[in-house]
Amino acid sequence: MNFKTKISSLLPPLLPLILGMALAEITVRSGWVPSYLIPAPSEVIRSLIDDRVELAVAAWTTLSSALAGLLLSFTTGTLFAIALSASDLARRAFYPYAVFFQTVPIISIAPLLVIWFGFGQPTVIASAAIVSVFPIIASTLLGLKSTEPALIDLFTLYSASARQMLYMLKIPFALPQIFSGLRIASGLAVVGAIVGEFIGGGGLGSVVDSARTQQRIDRVFAAVLISALLGAVLVGAVNLISALTLGSWHISERKAS
Amino acid sequence: MNSSSYSDQSKSGAAVRCEGISRAFAGTGLVLDRLTFQIEPGEFVALLGPSGSGKSSLLRLTAGLDRADAGRLVIEAEQGTVSRGFVFQEATLIPWRNVLRNTTLPLELQGWEMERAKARAQEELWRVRLMEFAALYPHELSGGMKMRTSVARALITHPNLLLLDEPFAALDEPTRHALQQQLREIWAALGMTVLFVTHSISEAVFLANRIIVLSPRPARILLDSSIQLTETRTAALRTSFAYVEEVRRIATVVPTPEQET
Numbered sequence: 001m002n003f004k005t006k007i008s009s010l011l012p013p014l015l016p017l018i019l020g021m022a023l024a025e026i027t028v029r030s031g032w033v034p035s036y037l038i039p040a041p042s043e044v045i046r047s048l049i050d051d052r053v054e055l056a057v058a059a060w061t062t063l064s065s066a067l068a069g070l071l072l073s074f075t076t077g078t079l080f081a082i083a084l085s086a087s088d089l090a091r092r093a094f095y096p097y098a099v100f101f102q103t104v105p106i107i108s109i110a111p112l113l114v115i116w117f118g119f120g121q122p123t124v125i126a127s128a129a130i131v132s133v134f135p136i137i138a139s140t141l142l143g144l145k146s147t148e149p150a151l152i153d154l155f156t157l158y159s160a161s162a163r164q165m166l167y168m169l170k171i172p173f174a175l176p177q178i179f180s181g182l183r184i185a186s187g188l189a190v191v192g193a194i195v196g197e198f199i200g201g202g203g204l205g206s207v208v209d210s211a212r213t214q215q216r217i218d219r220v221f222a223a224v225l226i227s228a229l230l231g232a233v234l235v236g237a238v239n240l241i242s243a244l245t246l247g248s249w250h251i252s253e254r255k256a257s
Numbered sequence: 258m259n260s261s262s263y264s265d266q267s268k269s270g271a272a273v274r275c276e277g278i279s280r281a282f283a284g285t286g287l288v289l290d291r292l293t294f295q296i297e298p299g300e301f302v303a304l305l306g307p308s309g310s311g312k313s314s315l316l317r318l319t320a321g322l323d324r325a326d327a328g329r330l331v332i333e334a335e336q337g338t339v340s341r342g343f344v345f346q347e348a349t350l351i352p353w354r355n356v357l358r359n360t361t362l363p364l365e366l367q368g369w370e371m372e373r374a375k376a377r378a379q380e381e382l383w384r385v386r387l388m389e390f391a392a393l394y395p396h397e398l399s400g401g402m403k404m405r406t407s408v409a410r411a412l413i414t415h416p417n418l419l420l421l422d423e424p425f426a427a428l429d430e431p432t433r434h435a436l437q438q439q440l441r442e443i444w445a446a447l448g449m450t451v452l453f454v455t456h457s458i459s460e461a462v463f464l465a466n467r468i469i470v471l472s473p474r475p476a477r478i479l480l481d482s483s484i485q486l487t488e489t490r491t492a493a494l495r496t497s498f499a500y501v502e503e504v505r506r507i508a509t510v511v512p513t514p515e516q517e518t
Contacts, residue, residue: 150349153322157343158366158414168365172353249353249394 039218044225047218055207059226062203065121066193066234069128070186076129077136077185078178082166084137085144095141102134106192110199119201127196132185139181143174176250179242186234194227204230269335270298270450271418273319277328280314288314290475291328298335298417301444301451303461306471307512312454313346315476316422319452334417342411342449344421348403350395356382356402357391360409367414374413381409384443401432405439412443419444421453425460434492437463441490458511462503463490470510480510 021041027033028040035043048055080098084091110127117123147170155165171178197205204223211219273296280289288311296302304312317323318330320343332339350359357378364374382388385405395403404424411419421440425433441464444451455461461468462484470480484503486494494500 148349150345150347151351153317153320153345154343154349154362155366156322157320157341158363160366164366169351172351249396 036215036217039221043218044221047216047222048225051219051222055204055222055226058202058204058207058223059230061121062124062190062193062197062205062227063230063233065124065196065203066128066186066189066230068121068125069192070132070182070189070234072125072129073133073136073185073189074182077133077181078140081137081140081144082171084141085170086162091141098134098137101130106131106195110195113196114199117200121200121202123200124193124196124202124205127200128189128192131192131195132189135181135184135188136178137181139177139184140174143177144170146177147173175246176242179238179246183235183238183242186238187231190227190231190234269337269417270300270448271332271334271339272296272298273418273450273452274331274333275315275328276331278315278318278325278330279327280311280318280323280325282314285474287475289318289325290477292476292478293328294469294478294481296450296452298450299448301441301464301466302453303465303468304452304454304471305458305461305468305507305511306456306476307473308456310471310473311476312456312471313422315471316420316452316454319418320420332418337417339418340414340416342414342416342419344404344407344411344419344424346423346426348395348400348407350403350406352395355392355394356387356398356406359395359406360413362410363414377413378409381412382406384412385409385439399432400428401436404428404436408436408440408443412447415447417449419449419451421451423455426455426457433460434495438490438492440464445488458507459495459504462486462500462507463495468507470507473512479512480507482507 024038025040025042028035028038039047080094084095106127109130110123113123113126113130117126151169151173152165155169160168193203194205194208197203198209204227207223208220208227211217211223275292275294278289278292279287281287292315304315306312314323318325319332320341334340351362354362357375360378360381361369361371361374364377365371369377379388379391382391385408387402387405387409390398390402393402395406398406407424411421425436428436437460440451451465453461453464455464465484467483468480469478470482471477472479486499486503
């Protein structure tokens with residue numbers, strides 16, 4: 001891809017952004033929309049520059065909480081899915097609760113988390129983990145249950161042990177699904193971390209909350225922008241690991257030749 | 258042909274004794290109906306029948322992948338223990354393993370050291386003429402190469418019973434003919450018992466020394482006949498009068514689709 005085609009492929013998504021920002025700038029400056037409802041984009045950019053140290057520290061706190069929560073949900077979710085995939089009875093007994101658990105809105109149990117874990121990072125990590133665990137369980141389970149039957153026959157034919165079946169066949173076969181679950185979970189972990197921070201304190205969640213009470217709508221927008229960026233960075237990181245792991249064999253990551 | 262490593266068990270096959278085997282499935286009902294037959298060590302038997310006649314079910318029973326509802330299935334090795342190789346309808350390769358590592362899989366599952374397994378795999382890849390493609394991944398292979406990898410994998414445990422389930426059905430004709438001839442040569446060199454499931458009469462006649470024809474479901478034996486052709490089967494045989502006559506003889510027994518229910 002040369003420079004010219006790169007520009008022309010970037011232009012369509014960039015154009016609405018530029019137009020939208022210009023429109024917002026004009027409407028706010030001309031006073032059609034009051035600046036305590038929507039900040040002028042230039043104000044947001046100024047806030048990003050002026051508060052860069054505070055925002056960077058907050059972003060780092062949120063990112064580390066989201067990562068810790070994701071690690072927690074990935075480990076527990078994967079182990080849970082492996083356990084459920086091993087037994088039909090276990091799956092019938094526990095999977096409905098996993099589904100039910102997912103429907104509980106995190107914002108309603110966040111106060112509970114504060115009671116259990118106190119103010120601070122443990123609550124935030126727990127919130128990130130709870131929000132992100134279900135997609136991991138669901139996709140890992142789906143992946144582990146969709147191993148090609150003929151390959152299971154092949155392993156059975158050579159008297160493969162349950163451990164060999166799991167490590168040499170089922171888990172590698174499930175990797176594409178595990179990654180797609182992780183992709184969804186990584187975006188959700190950032191959401192969970194920020195919701196946790198609204199109540200448990202710290203990070204970008206706190207910045208949003210305190211900027212709101214100070215009527216600093218520009219800072220709210222700046223923090224929201226950064227939190228969206230954090231989600232994108234995490235999803236990008238999962239995509240990169242997925243490409244490196246599956247690149248040589250899986251159709252979803254193979255470059256068309 | 259290099260068969261030094263086979264010296265201890267070369268020309269060793271397993272005997273298969275089927276006594277009144279029946280198998281029914283929910284949905285399809287009775288698939289195998291009190292089948293009784295015996296296969297001698299080292300025989301090359303083709304199991305022929307219309308699709309859905311229970312050939313594959315019978316093969317899965319023989320492979321130990323399924324259990325009969327009634328009857329007895331006994332498999333005995335001439336020497337040592339029974340070792341089965343299985344070639345599926347599809348090549349069933351593991352997509353994240355290259356040709357060499359797909360071939361070593363059965364030995365890895367049996368706890369072999371990697372280096373020894375690889376050395377053995379190279380022998381088998383040489384046998385199926387895939388040596389120079391050992392490093393390729395399944396998605397880089399043609400249909401014929403995939404199937405040859407699958408055959409090499411089935412041979413790597415030096416099975417005394419080789420089971421094949423319509424392995425060449427999806428291949429183009431020249432490739433199919435080449436692989437049929439190769440399989441026949443491998444059998445001649447190694448002498449294991451072969452049970453080959455197919456719905457192609459010409460394939461069964463070309464490959465086998467004996468053909469068992471099954472009826473439409475529930476499968477019963479319509480014909481159990483030896484094939485009167487030379488031991489060495491080459492491309493020239495396909496156009497010979499004797500071959501065509503054998504195909505014609507078997508074809509008169511094999512049920513046509515109109516007779517199927």
